[in-house]
Amino acid sequence: MNLILVTFIILLAFTSYYFGRKKALVIQSSQRLTALPKFYGYYLAAWCAAPALIIFALWSVFEPSIVKTFILQDYTDQNLTKNELQLIYTKVKALAAGTYTGNITNFLDESANKYIQLKGIANSAKVAIILAILIFSLSFAYRSVQKNDRMREPVEIFLKWVLFVASLGAVLVTIGIVFSLLFEAIRFFQAVKIFDFIFGTHWYPAKTFVRDGQPDPELMKDAFGAVPLFAGTFFIAFIAMCVAIPIGLLSGIYLSEYAGRGVRKYAKPIIEILAGIPTVVYGFFAALTVGPFVKEIGNAMGLEVSAESALAAGAVMGVMIIPFISSLSDDVITAVPQNLRDGSYAMGATKSETVKKVIFPAALPGIVGSILLAVSRAVGETMIVVMASGLAANLTMNPLESTSTITAQIVVILIGDQQFGDPKTQSAFALGISLFIVTLFLNVIALSVVKKYREKYE
Amino acid sequence: MSKIKTENVNVYYGSKQALFDVSVDIAEKEVTALIGPSGCGKSTFLRCLNRMNDVIEICRVEGSIKMDNLELNSRKLDVVRLRENVGMVFQKPNPFPKTIYENVAYGPTIHGIAQSKEEMDQIVETSLKKAALWNEVKDRLDEIGTGLSGGQQQRLCIARAISVSPEVILMDEPCSALDPIATAQIEELIDDLKKEVTIVIVTHSMSQAARVSQKTGFFHLGKLIEFGPTDKIFKNPDNQQTQDYITGRFG
Numbered sequence: 001m002n003l004i005l006v007t008f009i010i011l012l013a014f015t016s017y018y019f020g021r022k023k024a025l026v027i028q029s030s031q032r033l034t035a036l037p038k039f040y041g042y043y044l045a046a047w048c049a050a051p052a053l054i055i056f057a058l059w060s061v062f063e064p065s066i067v068k069t070f071i072l073q074d075y076t077d078q079n080l081t082k083n084e085l086q087l088i089y090t091k092v093k094a095l096a097a098g099t100y101t102g103n104i105t106n107f108l109d110e111s112a113n114k115y116i117q118l119k120g121i122a123n124s125a126k127v128a129i130i131l132a133i134l135i136f137s138l139s140f141a142y143r144s145v146q147k148n149d150r151m152r153e154p155v156e157i158f159l160k161w162v163l164f165v166a167s168l169g170a171v172l173v174t175i176g177i178v179f180s181l182l183f184e185a186i187r188f189f190q191a192v193k194i195f196d197f198i199f200g201t202h203w204y205p206a207k208t209f210v211r212d213g214q215p216d217p218e219l220m221k222d223a224f225g226a227v228p229l230f231a232g233t234f235f236i237a238f239i240a241m242c243v244a245i246p247i248g249l250l251s252g253i254y255l256s257e258y259a260g261r262g263v264r265k266y267a268k269p270i271i272e273i274l275a276g277i278p279t280v281v282y283g284f285f286a287a288l289t290v291g292p293f294v295k296e297i298g299n300a301m302g303l304e305v306s307a308e309s310a311l312a313a314g315a316v317m318g319v320m321i322i323p324f325i326s327s328l329s330d331d332v333i334t335a336v337p338q339n340l341r342d343g344s345y346a347m348g349a350t351k352s353e354t355v356k357k358v359i360f361p362a363a364l365p366g367i368v369g370s371i372l373l374a375v376s377r378a379v380g381e382t383m384i385v386v387m388a389s390g391l392a393a394n395l396t397m398n399p400l401e402s403t404s405t406i407t408a409q410i411v412v413i414l415i416g417d418q419q420f421g422d423p424k425t426q427s428a429f430a431l432g433i434s435l436f437i438v439t440l441f442l443n444v445i446a447l448s449v450v451k452k453y454r455e456k457y458e
Numbered sequence: 459m460s461k462i463k464t465e466n467v468n469v470y471y472g473s474k475q476a477l478f479d480v481s482v483d484i485a486e487k488e489v490t491a492l493i494g495p496s497g498c499g500k501s502t503f504l505r506c507l508n509r510m511n512d513v514i515e516i517c518r519v520e521g522s523i524k525m526d527n528l529e530l531n532s533r534k535l536d537v538v539r540l541r542e543n544v545g546m547v548f549q550k551p552n553p554f555p556k557t558i559y560e561n562v563a564y565g566p567t568i569h570g571i572a573q574s575k576e577e578m579d580q581i582v583e584t585s586l587k588k589a590a591l592w593n594e595v596k597d598r599l600d601e602i603g604t605g606l607s608g609g610q611q612q613r614l615c616i617a618r619a620i621s622v623s624p625e626v627i628l629m630d631e632p633c634s635a636l637d638p639i640a641t642a643q644i645e646e647l648i649d650d651l652k653k654e655v656t657i658v659i660v661t662h663s664m665s666q667a668a669r670v671s672q673k674t675g676f677f678h679l680g681k682l683i684e685f686g687p688t689d690k691i692f693k694n695p696d697n698q699q700t701q702d703y704i705t706g707r708f709g
């Protein structure tokens with residue numbers, strides 16, 4: 001029903017576009033147009049689609065809650081809690097849809113009939129109202145077209161509002177995500193002290209599991225210490241950057257300054273393929289190939305190496321990040337003006353001197369930016385760690401042991417059975433928001449560093 | 459005294475020939491101006507003299523270019539040494555995004571000319587003085603070179619070029635991005651410099667060529683049409699094309 005209605009509105013809008021344009025051509029024969037004929041079309045189409053779609057959207061948002069209020073009115077005298085009322089409403093809806101399998105009481109049956117009836121009324125009312133609006137707004141717009149009013153300005157204003165609504169949507173979604181994280185995290189911090197979370201050195205949420213009732217507050221105290229996770233996250237990111245920065249940067253410099261056109265043409269896409277490999281593939285590459293390889297080498301040297309080591313995960317993550325750094329730094333180096341290179345070569349500088357003393361400093365803001373971007377990518381990477389570095393949150397600085405990261409722990413917490421409202425589940429939100437703060441912080445630093453250098457070099 | 463002597467220089471960009479049999483004799487401690495309409499090959503010729511065409515992958519140079527009897531167009535030539543001896547100033551001022559001091563010290567550093575900090579300070583000061591920039595920047599040597607005005611930037615580039623005491627300086631339309639006052643300052647500077655250095659300047663402005671140069675060469679469509687003393691080229695050229703160009707009938 002809704003689909004047909006929306007399709008109808010859109011088709012009508014298209015028709016009115018062509019109609020408006022045609023009308024403009026007719027007007028053109030007797031008087032000067034106020035805008036190009038297509039603006040007449042846009043004007044009609046906008047007036048046709050926008051009011052009807054807005055009313056349709058508002059209706060769809062508010063209709064369910066209004067119907068719900070009507071249904072639940074009959075239950076107000078029973079002194080029910082909010083949850084019980086919700087349950088009854090769900091039952092009524094299921095009964096109306098014919099999917100209810102429990103006991104049917106008379107009262108429930110009555111409500112279901114009322115629900116069906118209400119829905120029917122609502123639907124007819126919706127169609128009637130939207131048709132009325134369509135007729136009203138179209139005839140209003142058509143009259144302006146006939147009078148040959150100004151057409152360009154209203155269309156431009158309309159477009160401005162469309163763009164505004166789109167950006168508003170993006171902003172609201174962001175805010176919504178942040179707040180949903182924040183609220184759950186606050187509830188978590190009601191159960192666990194924020195101090196214990198930030199400075200605690202033991203992460204073992206499974207310990208707090210109890211069959212019924214609340215977990216022991218003493219146990220909670222050192223089950224949710226996030227220090228090992230933060231340490232693990234930065235440790236693995238550090239290993240990754242140790243691999244990615246040198247290789248990525250040097251290959252970026254090679255590609256932009258040294259490689260001939262032939263080499264560049266093939267090498268650059270091949271490096272960029274690395275960025276297209278799904279992280280889960282990197283994950284099993286790390287877990288099944290690199291991990292055992294590191295273990296074997298370590299054992300051969302007489303070292304104690306875990307099969308799931310931070311080193312394996314970090315190294316593979318580094319490989320994954322190479323194309324970021326190499327491709328971005330290649331771009332910024334290529335963007336350094338040719339006349340700076342000429343100036344340096346004309347002084348008798350060699351290629352490497354030119355790269356080191358002129359090109360690299362000039363490209364530095366972009367390079368720093370790309371590295372910080374890569375760091376936040378490494379901090380947020382999940383799959384490789386889950387698969388290759390184990391899930392036990394050890395507090396260690398030994399790259400040969402297994403360790404875990406914030407993202408990997410969020411995965412562990414949220415897969416399998418969980419209960420909402422349980423501190424264990426809520427801890428995922430607390431971890432999520434701390435990770436968000438960390439990456440936000442990194443991005444802010446990145447931007448300010450880039451800005452500072454840019455001021456210096458421009 | 460001849461400083462640079464070229465014989466039958468041909469330059470190709472891919473399959474397109476840009477210069478045809480250019481033979482010219484550039485005298486020492488004089489200013490030689492190269493004039494001609496856009497795309498006539500004068501800049502290409504200039505870039506042969508310090509091998510800057512090496513930077514362009516598809517460019518190929520044939521013929522003989524001798525400086526003090528040293529063949530420049532040879533695989534065996536040490537390009538780094540050559541460019542230490544033949545400096546260049548470009549059309550658009552291109553100071554490095556470094557401090558004024560570092561800009562001038564760039565050449566002496568990469569060629570290991572200065573032995574101590576004092577010596578380097580001395581080189582920077584003399585170069586800036588020769589480039590007539592010292593008085594304007596002496597109190598702010600640690601400011602970024604790109605923050606100067608266009609004319610100052612170009613004089614900074616000249617200071618950079620003379621910091622390694624080259625024997626020849628090539629100038630590729632050095633005043634085309636500058637206002638008349640800055641242009642006058644640069645021309646005055648060229649006049650001073652020619653006491654010590656051989657200068658080859660490419661210019662679009664015929665009045666500039668007439669003002670600063672002793673010899674002038676006229677290029678057209680990749681050929682050197684006429685070469686001779688500036689007075690003669692401007693007052694009494696042998697070639698009809700030169701006459702037409704000088705009097706503004708084309709180009």
